[in-house]
Ligand SMILES: Nc1nc2c(ncn2[C@@H]2O[C@H](COP(=O)(O)OP(=O)(O)OP(=O)(O)O)[C@@H](O)[C@H]2O)c(=O)[nH]1
């Protein structure tokens with residue numbers, strides 16, 4: 001019983017901090033995306049390929065979350081996009097307070113888009129609102145067809161599922177369409193997108209178009 005109360009208090013405190021973040025993001029006109037998924041699902045690889053195109057039309061910064069190392073922030077900086085790294089030590093997710101502490105360092109008045117890559121984990125990050133506008137769960141095809149069914153909270157708690165590593169589907173006996181259908185069984189309104197290598201090219205055109213659409217939709221709704 002005591003454990004349940006502590007858990008409820010943690011979520012309630014985080015929700016308050018997330019609401020503050022949401023207000024701050026809105027004041028600065030920054031659109032915020034929270035990217036979640038298992039370790040190695042291809043989150044940073046996806047960012048490395050979408051940032052060069054998105055940065056042509058938007059001012060972007062990235063917050064990277066990992067237990068240890070600055071590896072992912074370094075990879076992002078190589079695209080020319082500023083990135084800060086949060087190391088959680090043992091923590092399996094980012095929380096709203098961690099984001100608030102980093103956001104002020106990112107020149108908020110000169111930003112249109114903030115992308116947060118959460119700690120690699122398909123469970124914990126889903127429960128922690130960061131104040132984001134959009135959630136994307138990255139599921140890599142080699143993780144297996146049944147993952148949307150086995151991790152329903154991840155699918156229910158996201159706006160979009162991105163099925164990555166499409167090039168590996170033939171080698172791991174996974175039908176990406178089955179993964180997509182399982183995702184839509186759990187969450188009929190979820191958007192399913194694909195990304196992966198096609199020969200020497202990494203194709204994430206659908207993801208880029210989706211992000212642009214969502215940013216534009218928010219801009220229009222702010223005008224009303
Ligand atoms: N073949 C193939 N490999 C990929 C693809 N996307 C990512 N990878 C590989 O998968 C591995 C993990 O990719 P990352 O982008 O580091 O994964 P991540 O989700 O950011 O990992 P963490 O941040 O550690 O949770 C790397 O070796 C990538 O090269 C893809 O589309 N096709």
Ligand SMILES: [Mg+2]
Nearest residue numbers: 043044072117
């Ligand atoms: Mg990463």
